[in-house]
Amino acid sequence: MACESWIAKLDVYLDGELEEGEMRSLDAHIHGCTLCAAEALKRVQMKRAVKVAGRHFTANPDFKRRVQSSIGMKTGRRNWRSWGLLAAFASILVVAGALIYSVVTQSGNKQVYSEIADLHVSMLASPTPVDVVSSDRHTVKPWFQGKIPFSFDLPELSNLSNNEITLVGGRMTYLEQAPGAHLVYKLRKHQVSVFIFREDSLRQKLGPRAFAIKSESFNVETWSRDGLRYFVIGDASAADLDRVASLFKSGALQSWVTKSVCRGTRHIPVYLS
């Protein structure tokens, strides 16, 4: 089927309303077609943008109370309740609060992984996936100077016994409107992205411990070290991604991060959400 026919079904697919068989076929097509993947990504971004823009009006609390009263919710209704019941209610609120906090945190984490997956897909779909093209870490690292408000080291790959991991290049990126580095590696036939951000610039706190998850069919590994947050993402196996992550975590680095804040450098965020 030509891309035009697939694209005609993209909105219904993204709404989750396509018939199951077609859903699978289109899913498979998108994974192999950068044109359709890019179009799908654009439409997802539009859906998200409409959702953000749509949540626009908030009711005055007085008006809400008036409506509640008019349908019978009297404020004095609670008076017959005993203090014991109120105490029980308060306990439930505490537990519910903890649960809500946990759900909100998980939801925030999910959004971070989703954005990381979007950034990775954008790179895959882009005709210019990297802005600095070089397999030499001594070329790629200096390129970021003055562009991002921190410094980092890249692992030395020439010490590795085989050449299955190569550096492709890098580009600037943004997560939650914070600038960061996006490095692209080739692992056999797989393209793997490594993202680095300042931990304190991210709203969502993921904790220092390293862990791996699956997000939108990609494997993701993340950890925090010396004030920087790392994400490794790709469609390679979790074990392969862990090998790439290990290069950044372990002795393959000549020296570790020397964090410095670029004062006076202004970054204009372009990422929407």
Next chain:
Amino acid sequence: MGPQSDSFEELAMPLFDQLYNFANWLTRNREEAEDLVQETYTKALKGFTSFQPGTNFRAWMYRILRNTFLTSRTGLKATMTVPLDSEEGDSELAIEPDTPETILIGRSNVEHLQKAIEELPVYYREILLLCELEEMSYQEMAETLTIPLGTVMSRLSRARRTLRNSLSGIKKGAKYGL
């Protein structure tokens, strides 16, 4: 007020913020939106005995709000200028290098998008918001809007296309300093 009103409140009040937001998008006027929400809750409470437990309460509330709006003076005026839906398939736009999505993301401007949504004809505005904001399924939208499933799909497709065209227009306007 008896147990019936208690159960109505339990079901209806969690929807308050969403209904208020939706009412504002329909009326584009805060006072009218408040009147619309108040009237919706009053009508829904009166008609709660006719609500069938187990059916979709959210769609039922949205339907009351929408019908109330459509029979109001603002609603009648808003619907007079809307083209009729047809069940013919829509041809999708070809992919363009400067798409509304990239323009939107490039500008990072929620206000432009809000303006574009506000300027959509009311039938397009409501279906787009029910889908993207309220995340209603096509079936739920069909129940809310009392239209067939096929019309949901074609109207939604047209709403999205109109929004994209409108955002492209914003870009052209900006280009010529309008």
